[in-house]
Amino acid sequence: MQKPIITVVAILLTALSLNAQDTSPRYPLIPYPTALRPATGQFTVTAKTPVVSADKRFSNEAGQLRTLLESGLGKTLPTMGSGPRIVLQHDPSVTAAEGYALTITPQQVTLKAAQPVGMFRAVQTIRQLLPVSVEKPGTTVASLPLPAVTIQDQPAYNWRGMHLDVSRHFFSIDYLREFIDRLALYKFNKFHLHLTDDQGWRLEIKAYPKLTSEGAWRTYNNQDSVVLKRAQTNPDFDLPKQFLRQQNGKTQYGGFYTQAQMRDLIAYAAARHVEIIPEIDMPGHLSAAINAYPMLSCTGQSGWGKTFSVPICPCNEPTYTFMETVLSEVIALFPSPYVHIGADEVEKSTWSQTPACQELMKREGIKNVEELQSYFVHRMERFVQSKGKKLMVWDDALEGGLKPSTAVMYWRSWVKDAPQKAARNGNDVVMTPVSTLYFDSPPGSQSVENVYKLAVVPEGVTPQRANQFLGAQANTWTEYIPTENRVDYMTMPRMTALSEVVWTGKKDYPSFQQRLLPHLLRMEQLGIHYRLPDLSGFAEENVFVDKATLRIRKPLDSYILRYTTDGNQPQATSPTLPDGLVIDKPQTVSVAAFTPSGVRGDVYTLRYQQQAYANPVTVSAPKAGLQVRYFKKAFRKVAEMQPLTADSTFTTTNLLVPSSVNAPSFGLQYRGYLTVPETGVYSFFYTCDDGGVLHIADRLVVDNDGNHFPIEKSGQVALSKGAHPFSADFIEGGGGFTLKLKYSLNGSAPQDIPDSWFSH
Structure with missing residues (x-):
């Protein structure tokens, strides 16, 4: 059984008389050595x-x-x-x-x-x-x-993984080899392949050929429609032509790996000491299989329930014959000691309505459909164990009960005690929290740092249970990631931060940032379409009183900054941004960095408007802090709170969420005054998960509304010295929240707002 091996770190550090990481460009190593x-x-x-x-x-x-x-x-x-x-x-x-x-x-x-x-x-x-x-x-x-x-x-943890979903969108064997090469470069040792889902079955199963002749192909679905629309402005979203075919007068999209191809890929990975873990998702996420073999579902057909797809039926013996036959071929192919069966997001409504399930539950003393899922998982585990393998599932499967022998991947960040629960149950745990390690979430200015701050062993785990946390893995789900370039963009350089977290054990983010820059040049030589570092020194919504000067420092000297002012996105032929671009009239400036090879970074759209300094207001007998209205309800937009009566009110010293706010979904309205110490143009950086809107001096400063992953948006406001009305709304839809507000004055580095500035 694999366990963390961090005990020798202190001994090695003492032996070499080191107290800190050497950040010299001579040693740009990621992950940093012990x-x-x-x-x-x-x-x-x-x-x-x-x-x-x-x-x-x-x-x-x-x-x-x-x-x-x-x-x-x-x-x-x-x-x-x-x-x-x-x-x-x-x-x-x-x-x-x-x-x-x-x-x-x-x-x-x-x-x-x-x-x-x-x-x-x-x-x-x-x-x-x-x-x-x-x-x-x-x-x-x-x-x-x-x-x-x-x-x-030596590594701190024995599970250092990356995951790639090849079901939602299909990727070539050649690209999987390239992906394995970069895993090897950064000392990862696990490659988790999500091979089956509703959208496609990607592995040849000789006993059931229709799984790939039919289940590997689809007509365009709603996710394909989304990416094709995005492809109109970004070719990284265009469906690869080599995965399209004409069948019965219809265009179909898909593909699959033969067992021979997969065997070669496994050998390629093994030569680089990377273990491939197969995932055959069950009992849910199996529409591709049910479409090909309808007898697998309780209703004899595929479809969708209230939330997820109709699953296979755990109450009919032919289901077990089918799944065991599939797993037999998978186990014979993959030497990994682990077999992942998912067991997540199962729509169980058809089970409760099926006579065969009612009869089985009565016979086996099963009280509910959650326990019925556990019955299925336990049967699959017995079969997997009979083949000398270990079962792995997502943490959803804890709900109906798991045996201690099952390994668990924790992903549901909003179920905060799930890792501790799994450890107490005796399960080994791999950390894959959606809030940090789902690389399909949009990357932003703080995404690399957020990965770097991951706690592999979460708070509340006793020292006796810490060894059950094998390590961590980042997951890349590809509903909206149709191309290799887009996978590169979503995973790089985030995965370099994860590599250091699970290898080094000791973190030093400033050192990591310095060492990352040479790696961006290495990625460029490797042809990796990585996400370029964020440009800084500006806000998205900008104001000027008389005039402003736009200055952007390049992350790497080799980058070229290009800009437009006509509403079009910057291209490789657009003008180079001067060292100081003077803004003296309202306009929109679009800026992007380009690598020497022509890869374009994110396009930043900077809107400028002229604004007079807001006059301060007089506040009689101000009290410290902000008043907050608390709504225990899920919201899609902050405006939905406006007509409602708050469940409670309280006061905070700053823009923060106290521990007393514990509803799974909620909304908060912060009201009061912001007293600034000098006149100037202030920039505010508002990070929200899910959404938020910021007003200062009765002016809209930042609109970061809606349900989304942690995103930082920024805006400016011209303020005279003194107090100004302050209004910040925030909503959390469930799944874990992020709320941060920083400011800068006249282009200074962003910093926290002092408590003393807030009053009500």
């Missing part, structure tokens, strides 16, 4: 440098290191020789399977490990220390420098 001692000088790799490995157990890793270096040098390297060389050595004193030691001096590079997987991790560290030019095919140099250093390294 312990690193800087050294002076460098080792220079040339075409004469031997790569020596006397131990056959490391032949795969030595071969991959040699291929990497030869690609960068354009020459074949010797495998033996004296003088400066690179040596791979077996070292049984390295106790962790994935642990390694790396020493680079001007005379020699020495990689030590006890297991091949540890040696492979060492090779990836070498890869990150090499110039980024090694990543671009066809680019060769005469020599490759490696900075001198001593590293002792």
Whole structure:
């Protein structure tokens, strides 16, 4: 059973006399090693440098290191020789399977490990220390420098995963190989493939050929319609033409992997020490299978219930025959010790209405449909265990009861005690909270930092239970992610932050930010369409009194900032943004950064309006803090609170949500005054999950309304020194909330608003 292995970190740090991470550009490593001692000088790799490995157990890793270096040098390297060389050595004193030691001096590079997987991790560290030019095919140099250093390294957690949904939208085997390559680069070891869902069945099952001949294809659904509309302005949303076919006069979209293709992919991943975990979702999310084999549902047909799709029927024995046959082929194909069956979001209404289910529940003493789902899960677990495998499910399955032997992936952030409940039940847990690690949620200015702040072991877990938290994984659901470029954009660079969280154990976000910048250049060489860093120094809604000057600092010198003022989006041919663009009339400026290869970052639309300084108001006998009206109800927009009577009222010192606000869905109205210490143009940055609207001096400053993931929106207001009416509305629809408000004055760095500024 895999467990966290963080106990040796302190020992290694002491041995190397380190107290902090070295943020020098010489060591731009992600994830950061357990312990690193800087050294002076460098080792220079040339075409004469031997790569020596006397131990056959490391032949795969030595071969991959040699291929990497030869690609960068354009020459074949010797495998033996004296003088400066690179040596791979077996070292049984390295106790962790994935642990390694790396020493680079001007005379020699020495990689030590006890297991091949540890040696492979060492090779990836070498890869990150090499110039980024090694990543671009066809680019060769005469020599490759490696900075001198001593590293002792091993992971903090044994589950370091990424997930990709290939059911909602299909992705080629070639892209999956590329995805595995980047997992290896950042020392991930798990690749969770979501192979089946309502929208498509993606794996060949020889016993049931219609699962792919019919279940792998669909006519355009409502999600396809959404992405095709977005494709009109962003080609990253266009459906890949190679996955379209004409069938019976209709255009169908889809595809599947043959077992031979999947076997090759599994071998490719294994050579890079990445384990592929298959997910065959059941008993819900199976419309693709039911469409092909209608007898699987209790009603004999597919369809939708109140919330989710009609599931398979757990009360008919042919259902179990079908699922066990499917799982038998899956288990024979995938060497992973885990089999994931989902068991989430099950629409159980057809079960309660089916005589066969009523009879089964009576016979087995099952009290409700939640326990009926557990009955199904337990039967599947017995079968999976009979094949020598371990069952894994989403945390929804806890509701009806799980055996301690089942591994649980926690995703429902709004069910805050689910991880603790699973641990108390004896289940191993992998953290995948939707609030942080669902990479299908829109990335924003704080998304990388939010990932970096993840607690792998949540609060409230006793030290005795901490070892049941195997690690963490980010999930990429693809309802609205139809292309490889879009997957790149949604996952990168967020996944680099996760890699450090689950490998290093010790976090240092400022250091990570510095080390990330060289990795963006590496991603560019690799052809990864990553999301460029956010531009800053402005608000979306801007004001000026006489005139304003737009200045944007580039995250990387290699980026080019281009802009338009005619309503069109910036293109590679648009004018370059000057160092200071003077704004002296109301207008809209669109700005985007471009990489040297032509990849465009997010387009920022900056609206400018002229505004006089708002006059302050007189507040008689002000009291500290803001008054708050509390509504215990779900809202789609903040305006829906307006006509209602609040359930209660209270006072807060700042714009925050006290612990007494514990309704699953709620709305809050903050009212009072904001007293600013000097006259100026103030920018406000309002982060909401779900929605919020901010007014100051009776002027709309930020509109961040609606139900959505955490999003920061910004606006400006011109204020004279003194007190001004303050109004902030906030709604939480369920699933965990985020509420933050920061300000800046005349372009200064955003900061928290002092409590002393608020009164009522």
